Amino acid sequence: MKGFVPLVLGIFGTFAFSWMGLILIPNLQIGHLDPQMDEEGTDVYPAPKSGMADRGGKIYAANGCIYCHSQQVRADYAASDIDRKWGARRSAPRDYVFARPVLLGKMRMGPDLSNIGKRAPSEEENASPAPSASPAGSPVPAASPAKAPPAASPANPSASSAPAASASPKPANSPAASTSPAAAAASPAVSPSPAPSAPPAGANRASPAKASPAASPAPSAASSAPAASLAPKPANSPAASTSPAAAAASPAGSQASAESSPPAAGANPTPATQGASVAARPPGSPAGVEAKPGEPPPYSAAWHHRHLYSPRSFSIDSDMPAYRFLYERRSIGSEPSADALELTGRDAPPAGWEIVPTYDAQCLVAYLMSLDQSHPLKEVKSPAAAGSPAVVPPASPAAAPPASPAASPAAGKGTK
C-alpha cells in the first residue's frame, strides 16, 4: 500500500462510519426520550430520583455492585428473567432516562435488581405486623411481593374475549401458606387493607384509558367464578379470588382501584391447575426470601441494611461480599439508635455497642428501594399479552404484590 493520505482517510472513515452507525443514529432514536405521562400530564414515569437515592446510585457504582448485579430485565421470549420474577415486563430505554450513570450490568453473580425496590413491602406498617402475626410465612405475600409479575393474570385463555382477568385475587405465595387455615383466614384480612390504602397512591398515576376496559370485564369474571367475592387462595381454594373491594370498584369504573389492587390470578378459569402448578414448583417463587421469625421482611430497608452488613446471615450460600465499611460501630448512648441493625449470632456487636448505617449506606439503600420498573410503558408489551396462556398462569398466582399499584401494568396492557 502506498500513500499516507488514503491510509489516514480510510482509518478515519471506518471510525466515523462506526461512530455514526452505533452512536449517532441510535442517539437520535433513543437518546432524547421524555418521561411518559397520560393526557392530564399526571402519572409521570419515570421520575428523577431523590437526592439520597441519586447519591446512592453513585455509591452503588463506586463500590462495584454493577460487577455482580444487572439492572435489566430481558423480554420473556429472550430469557427467563420474567419467570424469575425479576420484573413484570422487559426493560425499555425509557426506564433509564434519568439514570446517570446507567448501571445495566454485564454479570449476574447476584440477582437482577431492576425491581428490587418494587419488591419491598409496600408499606412498612403493613409489613411488619404481618410477620409477627403468622410467622409461618403466610404474611409474606403481603410483605414480600416478591417478584411481581403481575401481569400474568390476563393470560387466561378467555383473555381476549374477557379481559376480565385483571380483577384481582389474592396473590401468590400464599398458595403455599394457604394450606394452613389460619393463614388463609389471615390473608384475606390483609388484602383489604392494602387495597384501600393503595388507591390514593394509584389515583395520581392512574392510567384510566387502560384500566377501564378492565372494569367492564369484571362482571364476566364474576360470572365465570361466582365465588369471586371470596378470598381466593389458589392452592386449596381455587375459586377466583377477587378482593371484594376490587371487584366492587372495577365495575364502577374507578380505574384507581383496578390498577392498584392488582392482578392476581383470580378470574382465571383454571385456578385449580394454577394453584397446583404453583404448589408443584415453588422454587420459582420467592420461597427463599420469605421472612423468617426475627428477620426483617425481605427487601425492606432494614433487610437491605442487614444484608449489606452480613449477607450470609440470610443465606449461607450467598457469595456477596459484606460491606461493613459502610456501617459504623459505636457505643450506645442514652438509648439505642432507631436505625441500629438488628443482628444476631456472630454478627452481633458486644453489649453496649450498636451497628448503625453511615449516611452512604442509607443513600445506597434509598437507591435500592427506588429501583422499580413496574410502571407500564406504552412501547412495551406485557408478557401477558404476548405470552402463551400456558406459560403465564403459574407465574401470576405466585407473584403479584397486593398493594402495589405498579402491578397493574400488565393488567392494563393485557386488557387493552
Next chain:
Amino acid sequence: MDATEIPLKPPSVPTDVPTSDVEPIERALIDASTRVPVLMFYTSAIVWLLIGTLLAGFVSIKLHEPDMFSGVSFLTWGRLRPAHMNVMVYGWASMAGMGTAIWLMARLCRTVLRHPLLLVAGGGFWNFGVLLGVGGILAGDSTGYQWLEFPPYAAIVLFVAYSLIISWAVLMFRFRRGDQIYITQWYLLGAFLWFPWVYGATQVMLFVVPVQGVMQSAVTWWFANNLLFLWLGAIGLGTAYYMIPKVIGRPVYSYHLATIGFWTYALFSSWTGMQRLVDGPFPAWMITASIAATILTIIPVATVGLNHHMTMQGYFPLLRYSPTLRFTVFGAISYTVFSAVGVLISLRSVARYVNFTQASIAYSHLGLYAFFTMVMFGSMYYIVPRLVGREWRYASLIKLHFWASVYGVGLMTLMLLPGGFLQGANMENPSLAFSESTQTILPYLRGRSLAGLLMTVAHFIFAFHFGLMLLGLGRTSSVPTFLNPVEAEGSEEHL
C-alpha cells in the same frame, strides 16, 4: 529445511525495502535512539503487570471467599475488580503496546527517534494518570462505566499524556524513508489515530455532554470493543505481522491478503460492541448490527490467520528455538480462538445463556491475555536485547514463563467458558433457585484462582528476567538465547 540456520542468520527486513551494507549500522542507530523511552515504557508496563496480577489474585480469591477483608473499603471486591481491569488495560497493555509500537515505528520508518526524552515525559504522565485513576477507583471514585472507571480527572491526564506520545509516533511516520508502508505500519498508524478519537469521543459523550440513559451503556460498550480491537488488537496484529516474518527471515506470504484483512478488520470490528448488550433495553437493530459485524469478523480473522500460517509454513520447527516466535505464534493462534469464541457467544441463542456469566470474563482474557499479552511478551523478548545490548540470561526462565502463561490462560479459559455455560443454563432455568447458578460456578472459580497462580508465577519470573536485563546482567553474546540448544552441526561456529 534446516531449522538451525534460520534464527542464526541476521534478520532480514520483511519489507521490500532494499537492503544495503549500511543497514546494520542504521538499525543500531535507530535502536539506540529508542532505547530510553522504550525501556521506560516496558519497565512501567511490567511494574503495572505485577500490580495488576496481585489485584487479580485478590479479585479471584474473594469471589469464592467473599468474607476476606470485608471491613476495608478499598479492598472490597467491587473496587478491586475495576482496579485490576484498568491497571491491566491502561497500565500494562497500553504501556507495553506503546513501547513496542514506538520501536516498530522507528524501525519501519527507518528513522531515528527525535527528542526521545519528550516521549519519556509522555510515558511519565501516562503512569501518573493510571496511578491517579487506580487510586481514584480504590478510594471510591469509580465512574461505574465498565472499562472507563477512571475518574474524569485521571482521564484528562491520560489524554494529555497520550497526545505527547502519539505526536511523536506520527512525527516519525512523517519522516519515514522509503515509499512502501509495511503492513505493521497500517495497523500501528490505525491504532494511534483510532485510540484518541474513540477515547476522546467517549469521554465527551459520558462526562462533558452526557448522553441520555441507556445510550451511556451503548457508548461504553462501543468504546470497550474499539479499545480491545482497534487499539490493543491493532497493535497486537501489527506486531505479529512484523515478528513472524522477521524471526523466520521470510517475507509475508501475501500482501493482498493482508490488505483485505486490514480493511475488513477496521470496518467490521469497529461495528462490534453492542452484541454485549444483547436483549437489553435497546432497539434490536443495534444489537443485530453488532452481531452481524461480529460474524463478519470471520473474514479478517481468516485472512490474517491464513497469511500467518502460510508465512510460517515449513518453518514451524523454529518454534522449538525462538522465544519470540513461540510467544507470537501462540498469540496469533489465540487471536483466531478469541474471535471464534467471540462469534459463538454473540449469537442470540448462545448469548441467552452466557450473557451474564463468567464466560464473558473468559472471552476478555482470551483477547487481552492469550492474544495481546502473549504477542507483547514475544515482542519484548525480541526488542529488549537490542536495546540493552545483552541477550536473555536463562533459557529455562523463558520456557517457564511461556508454559506457566500458557497453562494459566488455558486453564482459565477451560474453567470459565464451560463454567459460564453451566452458570447460564442454571440461571435460565427458573425452576432452580438463583443461587444454584452461582453455586455451580464456584468450583470453576477456584480453578480460575489456580490458573491465576500460574500466571502470577509467569509474570514474576518474567519481571525478574527483565530486571536482570535492565541491570546489564544479560549474556554478552552475539547469538540470541534459544529455548533449546541448537544441535545441528552448522550452528557450532556461532555458539
